[in-house]
Amino acid sequence: MYFKFFWIIRAVCYKPFFGKFLMPSYIGKPVYLHGVKNIFIEKNVRLFPNIRMEVHGKDASINIGEDVGIAQNVHITSGSNLNIGKSSTILANVFITNIDHDYTTIGVNILKQKMIIKDTEIGENCFIGIGAAIQAGTILGNHCVVGANSVVKGIFPDYSIIAGVPAKIIKRYNTQSGLWEKTNSEGTFLN
Known part of the structure; x- marks a missing residue:
């Protein structure tokens, strides 16, 4: 755990260069950062080593909400x-x-x-599995789960489990039954 001490020190050193970097957040050694003045990081964000974040354009940004954890070797470009x-x-x-x-x-x-720019949003409390690709034009609702190695493009409602290449909805949380239930690829519950 001593390595996190160095990540916190790095965060303190990098903080003035970001648009926002609230503490206590920390960052492992990044591979590449571009346009950091347009990267906004809320508090309690954990950025593990080898992250690559790129912002292209003065009106572009990457906004990372509070209490987000991002593992190693993640590439985010905006x-x-x-x-x-x-x-x-x-x-x-x-x-x-x-x-x-x-x-x-x-x-x-x-x-x-x-x-070609297309809005991409990841909702609150989402879980993106290892190796997934979230493509331009993807909107994930709140509490969506993306399966490992999925290639995701499209609009997905809250409480969806998404998997595959191309990714499709395979389950959703049914607020009426209180259960996670299988759906067709459009998200309609199967009876």
Whole structure:
């Protein structure tokens, strides 16, 4: 646990460079940070080593809510406002973005083509499994669970369990029965 002491020291040193970095939050040694003045971190956020966060554009931001835990080797990139709701947990090797790249101009490197920005939001109390990819245009409601290695794109209601490639809803919490119940891929409960 002594390593967390160094992470706290690092947070104190990095704090002036971020748009907001409330304590007690801490950060392990990052791989790459870009546009840190537009990264806003609430209190009790735990950022494990090898995180990569990129903000592209002066009006873009990454907003990480209170009590969020982000494991090692996570890559978050934003070309507008990307929000991660409070008390969410993001496991290792996850990729989250609100940027797609145009590819339609033949003979031009895709990274040099126009960025296509689509809102991406992660609700409160979400759990993102190891190796998941949250693509541009994804809106996760509150208390959603994303299965390991899932590729997620779309809008998902509160209390959904999402898994697969491409990811689909496989269960939802039924507020009437008080149970997690199987659904079809659109989230309609199966009887």
